[in-house]
Amino acid sequence: MSVQPVAVVLLNWNGWVDTIECLETLLRSDYPDFRVIVCDNASTDGSLEHIQAWAEGRLEAGGAEGFQRLRATPLAKPVPYVRLNAEQALQPPAHDVPLTLIDTGGNFGFAGGNNVGLRHALASGRFAYYWLLNNDTVVEPDSLGQLVARMAADRQAGIGGSTLRHYYAAQVVQVAGGSAYNPWRCRSTPLAANQPAAAPLDAAAIEQRMAYVAGASMMVSDAFLRDVGLMAEDYFLYYEEFDWARRAAGRYRLVYAPDSLVYHKEGGSIGTGARGKLSATALYYLQHNRVKFTRRFFPARLPLLYASMLLELGRAALRRDFFEMKWSLVALLGLPPRGLNTRKRQT
Incomplete structure (x- = not known):
């Protein structure tokens, strides 16, 4: 089977430290064909300039000691990149580089910011899959490949999810794939939340219960994106991924790749504390x-x-x-x- 090219979209808002740590692990992925697009939602902390400095080798990445192994293999610097404004991002990519930085021109929330990156990737016409990954994550080298393999194994797969573990407690599951939904309380419940990572996970049972895929790691196929469309932008924050899943219901399946491991700080992307209360x-x-x-x-x-x-x-x-x-x-x-x-x- 030929390698399917993937566009990875990261959304940044005043979180360049997290974004750089994520990029350090993401760009070490062993998947052979992917490009990364970082969309900045009008940050006020000089995020894009800091990310540029990192890509040029002028700024070191930080991160927890427990994840040093994911950065053991040196990442060559400089990392070739281009920086675009919102208008330029509407055009097909003029340069094939590993990293594209986009200034979205405003704070458009989760869906709006990610959609800028998705539109840019769609304009190229070359990608089979699009991976929306939170910037407050780190990934294993095979996380991307495992997710692609699960999507490619099911012709009806529209959205795929990973196993999210807690960044600050890596042996504990944050969510397996996504969430179930209780129609009587109108509330969702993260699947396998807070289970020990060593406990077995029934992927088929999780897929059966999953009402939507967790937005921190969410892969969609090119067919899904062109058929169902981009995420609804009127939510700004929360429920965008559930809306996407409902719009695709009956046409595409939600799938789960248990061995696609993503460590999530939870809250860094939206300005809440990683272990604190909601803002x-x-x-x-x-x-x-x-x-x-x-x-x-x-x-x-x-x-x-x-x-x-x-x-x-x-x-x-x-x-x-x-x-x-x-x-x-x-x-x-x-x-x-x-x-x-x-x-x-x-x-």
């Missing part, structure tokens, strides 16, 4: 988009959702968690999220 931005959009998604795909279940959210508000009140109460109530009432980091265009 106001994250909390608001999690609840707001829960309503939006349910209204779009399961409108008959909206009364159940509102009842569930009111119960959760009551529990937050008992805990005296006024921060959660405030932003959950703002989302529930559909009020504008004043003071949050929401999308904006550069002028």
Whole structure:
């Protein structure tokens, strides 16, 4: 079987330290044909300049001691790259280089930022698969190859997921492939969450239960992307991957590659602490988009959702968690999220 070319899209927002650590492991992948596209969502910390300095060999990558083995093989510098603005990114690639840096021109959220990279990759017309990978991850050398192999083994495969493990507790599973969905509570549950990594995983059972693939590592086929389309950009943050899966339901399958291992810090991509509470931005959009998604795909279940959210508000009140109460109530009432980091265009 011929090697299928892959475009890997990373989204960065004020997270160049994480992005560089991710690139250090990603570019050591043993898969023979892939290109990396980093989309920067209007960072204010000089992210693109720092990533350029790293690619040119002027800046060292950091990272936890436990993952030094993934960087044991020297990565040759400089790493050839091009830097594009949003308008240039709409054109087919003029240079075939391992790394493309794109200034998206604004903060367009998870879907909007990733879609800039997907459009650029689609314009080339050469890729069979597109891997959306969170920038706050590190990967094994065969993670990409394992994911491609699972996708290629099923002609109906549209979206594929990896085994995500906790970056700070690498022997614990964060999620296997993606999440199940409880229609009565309008809530999703990460599959195999917090299981020991050594415990056996039933890939077939996971695929059967999986309602959507976790967005931290999500591969889509070229056929899927051209048929179903790009991610919906009106969510900004959270529920984009579930929306994608629902739009493809009945046409494409969700698959799981258990040996595609990705270590995820969880929260670095969106500005929340890796092991801390959700930020106001994250909390608001999690609840707001829960309503939006349910209204779009399961409108008959909206009364159940509102009842569930009111119960959760009551529990937050008992805990005296006024921060959660405030932003959950703002989302529930559909009020504008004043003071949050929401999308904006550069002028």
